[in-house]
Amino acid sequence: MTPVARISAAIEILDDVLIGENAERVLTTWARGHRFAGSKDRAAIRDLVFDALRCLRSYCWLGGAGLGRPSGRQVMIGALRATGADLDTVFCEARFAPRPLTEEERAVVPDLEGAPQAVQLDCPDWLLPLYEATLSETAVAVLERMRTRSGVFLRVNARKSTLGHAMEHLENDGIEAVPHPLSETALKVTKGARAVARSQAYLTGLVELQDAGSQAIIDALPLEDGMRVLDYCAGGGGKALAMGARVDVDLTAHDVDPARMQDIAPRASRAGIKVLTARKADMASDYDLVLCDVPCSGSGAYARSPQGKWALTPVRLEQLTGLQSQILDEVAPLVRSGGVLAYATCSLFQAENTAQIEAFLDRHSGFTLEAQRLISPLEGGDGFFYAVLRRTV
Numbered sequence: 367m368t369p370v371a372r373i374s375a376a377i378e379i380l381d382d383v384l385i386g387e388n389a390e391r392v393l394t395t396w397a398r399g400h401r402f403a404g405s406k407d408r409a410a411i412r413d414l415v416f417d418a419l420r421c422l423r424s425y426c427w428l429g430g431a432g433l434g435r436p437s438g439r440q441v442m443i444g445a446l447r448a449t450g451a452d453l454d455t456v457f458c459e460a461r462f463a464p465r466p467l468t469e470e471e472r473a474v475v476p477d478l479e480g481a482p483q484a485v486q487l488d489c490p491d492w493l494l495p496l497y498e499a500t501l502s503e504t505a506v507a508v509l510e511r512m513r514t515r516s517g518v519f520l521r522v523n524a525r526k527s528t529l530g531h532a533m534e535h536l537e538n539d540g541i542e543a544v545p546h547p548l549s550e551t552a553l554k555v556t557k558g559a560r561a562v563a564r565s566q567a568y569l570t571g572l573v574e575l576q577d578a579g580s581q582a583i584i585d586a587l588p589l590e591d592g593m594r595v596l597d598y599c600a601g602g603g604g605k606a607l608a609m610g611a612r613v614d615v616d617l618t619a620h621d622v623d624p625a626r627m628q629d630i631a632p633r634a635s636r637a638g639i640k641v642l643t644a645r646k647a648d649m650a651s652d653y654d655l656v657l658c659d660v661p662c663s664g665s666g667a668y669a670r671s672p673q674g675k676w677a678l679t680p681v682r683l684e685q686l687t688g689l690q691s692q693i694l695d696e697v698a699p700l701v702r703s704g705g706v707l708a709y710a711t712c713s714l715f716q717a718e719n720t721a722q723i724e725a726f727l728d729r730h731s732g733f734t735l736e737a738q739r740l741i742s743p744l745e746g747g748d749g750f751f752y753a754v755l756r757r758t759v
């Protein structure tokens with residue numbers, strides 16, 4: 367596909383995404399209906415769509431949509447204006463190119479400097495104070511950071527490899543990676559990221575894809591060999607596998623939606639780790655450590671999953687904080703006396719983090735706070751929060 371044909375495709379896809387369709391699903395459906403598009407085309411179109419979603423408000427502004435509901439075309443006009451590209455070489459009569467600009471589109475002379483701060487930072491108005499409340503003077507830098515792509519990080523599986531050994535194996539497949547300071551197990555991919563899932567290092571379980579901030583959470587847990595550990599919100603098992611790679615524990619994974627755990631068995635077998643999956647009725651009540659990596663707004667990870675930033679509403683945030691406290695209350699009795707309850711989110715908002723922990727401690731006098739930390743996206747990975755609570759009675 368020509369570059370302009372890719373832009374036409376991105377416009378078509380964005381039109382569906384902007385009315386609320388899931389971007390990943392729209393991209394998959396588009397690829398099925400356009401078999402001529404090769405893997406490089408699909409990757410380039412995906413980048414155009416996700417870059418646009420990261421910078422949606424500023425691109426809308428530059429594309430002449432102002433604060434109203436945008437079209438995919440306006441967003442791509444804004445995206446190209448943001449890079450200083452010559453619009454007439456893209457919006458032109460060439461085959462498969464988007465049609466030439468109308469007089470009206472051409473007449474728009476937008477000035478991003480005159481836009482409200484939330485537009486410049488690509489942040490919904492109501493979320494800006496929530497970021498500022500947690501991050502104070504770093505809020506602007508964090509929001510600017512989330513306008514750019516996330517890095518690709520690997521977790522080296524300590525059961526099978528060391529950083530150096532994994533780096534050598536990755537290099538055999540043309541992938542370059544360097545250690546990352548957020549975690550002793552983290553590598554940041556600097557070349558060949560798209561080849562990771564086909565590489566021998568990945569297929570033989572030397573490395574897993576996992577954000578460096580997620581790995582830092584696992585590093586902070588007081589895990590010891592022989593413990594009984596429960597990952598209560600296991601999803602695809604990313605954190606369960608990271609715990610199992612760090613120590614030799616009796617590891618159980620649970621999720622309210624068991625279908626989400628279907629990848630755990632193949633991932634565990636690749637990694638050489640045993641993970642049992644359990645329904646609620648089958649779980650014990652004397653775990654040494656229970657991790658709840660709860661559903662959240664994802665406000666620390668909008669660089670990776672930008673659609674969430676536009677989909678979140680005050681009502682949804684309230685539902686999420688309600689669910690988070692419900693989950694904390696559900697897991698509290700599963701921790702043995704003297705054991706640990708660990709709480710994690712990929713949110714930067716106080717309501718989902720420190721306020722949630724304070725409210726839990728008010729409700730449960732038998733727990734004390736041992737550690738809590740906000741991991742900022744300025745540290746290199748996505749943003750996360752964790753708290754480590756000890757059951758005292």
Ligand SMILES: C[S@@+](CC[C@H](N)C(=O)[O-])C[C@H]1O[C@@H](n2cnc3c(N)ncnc32)[C@H](O)[C@@H]1O
Pocket residue numbers: 598599600601602603604605606620621622623626659660661662689693
């Ligand atoms: C942030 S994701 C977990 C990601 C996972 N820990 C990882 O590292 O890959 C949150 C998970 O919590 C699950 N969940 C939601 N409500 C729950 C509940 N009441 N009990 C247990 N799991 C729940 C969701 O299905 C989702 O898979």
